[in-house]
Amino acid sequence: MQDNVVRMDEIHERIATNLRKGVLEYCVLSLLARRDMYGLELAEELVKRELMASEGSLYPLLARMQQGGSVTSWREARDGSRPRKYYAITDEGRAMLSSFAEVWGRIARQVNDTLGGKA
Amino acid sequence: MNNTQERQAGRYLSQLDGELGMLPAAQRAEIVDDVESHITDSLERGRDIDEVLAGLGTPREVAKTYADELDVPPAVGPALRAERWLSVATVGVGVIVSALMLFFEPGLVAGAGLGGAVVVIALPVLLGAMPLVVPRPWGSIGPPLAVVLATVIVAAGFFWWENLVMLAPLMFVLWAAAVVPLITRSRRTGARLALRIVGGAAVALPGLALVGGAVTGALEGGVLVVLPGVALVAVGALFAFGLRTAYAIVAGAGVVMLVASMFGPGMLFWGFWSAAGLWIALGVGALAGTRRR
Numbered sequence: 466m467q468d469n470v471v472r473m474d475e476i477h478e479r480i481a482t483n484l485r486k487g488v489l490e491y492c493v494l495s496l497l498a499r500r501d502m503y504g505l506e507l508a509e510e511l512v513k514r515e516l517m518a519s520e521g522s523l524y525p526l527l528a529r530m531q532q533g534g535s536v537t538s539w540r541e542a543r544d545g546s547r548p549r550k551y552y553a554i555t556d557e558g559r560a561m562l563s564s565f566a567e568v569w570g571r572i573a574r575q576v577n578d579t580l581g582g583k584a
Numbered sequence: 585m586n587n588t589q590e591r592q593a594g595r596y597l598s599q600l601d602g603e604l605g606m607l608p609a610a611q612r613a614e615i616v617d618d619v620e621s622h623i624t625d626s627l628e629r630g631r632d633i634d635e636v637l638a639g640l641g642t643p644r645e646v647a648k649t650y651a652d653e654l655d656v657p658p659a660v661g662p663a664l665r666a667e668r669w670l671s672v673a674t675v676g677v678g679v680i681v682s683a684l685m686l687f688f689e690p691g692l693v694a695g696a697g698l699g700g701a702v703v704v705i706a707l708p709v710l711l712g713a714m715p716l717v718v719p720r721p722w723g724s725i726g727p728p729l730a731v732v733l734a735t736v737i738v739a740a741g742f743f744w745w746e747n748l749v750m751l752a753p754l755m756f757v758l759w760a761a762a763v764v765p766l767i768t769r770s771r772r773t774g775a776r777l778a779l780r781i782v783g784g785a786a787v788a789l790p791g792l793a794l795v796g797g798a799v800t801g802a803l804e805g806g807v808l809v810v811l812p813g814v815a816l817v818a819v820g821a822l823f824a825f826g827l828r829t830a831y832a833i834v835a836g837a838g839v840v841m842l843v844a845s846m847f848g849p850g851m852l853f854w855g856f857w858s859a860a861g862l863w864i865a866l867g868v869g870a871l872a873g874t875r876r877r
Binding site for chain 1: 614615617618619621622625626629639640641645646649650652653654
């Protein structure tokens with residue numbers, strides 16, 4: 466019985482990990498579309514929303530997004546604190562985000578319909 | 585950060601730096617900086633160091649995520665592979681040049697005394713090994729430093745003491761060891777094409793000279809001159825075209841010529857000796873800098 470519960474948890478976690486993998490990038494873009502953030506702010510926000518299991522995966526993702534041109538970063542000391550690396554969304558990132566929102570809406574509807582047994 | 589935290593964070597970051605070996609130094613430094621910033625910020629929020637590091641995952645896991653995201657093969661990136669190949673070449677050519685210096689030993693002792701002769705004989709091996717022995721994080725200055733030293737020594741040979749000119753093959757290979765990994769890292773294909781054309785031209789030009797000499801009658805020997813000339817032009821053209829077989833032929837011919845010219849020092853010795861080094865540099869450099877398809 467105990468084993469079974471553990472196995473179910475594992476399965477849940479695996480499904481969630483796989484699904485998050487594809488959408489994390491756009492959640493980052495969406496958070497950055499509201500305001501510029503530094504690394505830990507983003508990490509905390511994503512963990513709080515249960516969108517990211519390991520904080521260690523955020524920085525590699527940001528590095529790739531920056532390479533791809535959807536975010537940009539710079540160093541800045543705000544409110545008298547030490548300099549931090551801030552991230553912001555670019556125009557390219559905003560375009561990607563709005564495309565994602567459309568596709569996501571459609572897929573979510575299709576999946577819900579299918580799961581709900583509709584036509 | 586208190587002492588324990590600092591030690592733990594430091595160990596984590598240096599492990600991460602080690603695991604990121606497949607990335608260029610600048611990018612590595614940037615990543616380590618980002619993660620360090622994350623740790624410092626988290627500790628300022630009052631989080632526990634163990635929890636922060638556990639939240640990040642092991643250095644190996646973080647490095648692997650970077651490799652996946654940035655599309656670099658983990659552990660051995662192409663630039664690192666090129667560096668390894670070329671290290672073998674620089675050490676190998678260094679050993680051969682040192683061996684040649686032994687042939688000149690009486691002349692060296694006469695010119696620079698016993699101590700000077702020992703230095704000159706050991707120098708090529710040491711220079712050839714330099715890119716390997718300079719430890720991280722200074723590893724990236726090893727190859728350029730060796731190139732500058734070798735170039736200065738060969739130049740000094742022209743003006744001051746001709747025995748030093750014998751280091752020319754090593755200088756060529758060190759140039760390849762310094763330049764090729766850089767080109768491999770850069771995403772621009774123009775630089776690669778330019779290097780390939782220059783390399784192909786360097787192989788083909790002596791061939792053109794041979795053919796031209798035979799045709800105008802400046803060189804005697806007829807077919808015996810024309811054939812190797814045509815072969816050189818063909819290999820040079822294929823080199824410029826990017827054929828790996830041509831790279832291997834150029835490198836192999838360079839090694840054969842280097843060793844052969846050691847045992848048959850004739851009038852044109854220096855020419856063959858240096859050309860052999862240039863070929864090894866071109867061939868091995870091109871092989872190391874490209875991937876088998």
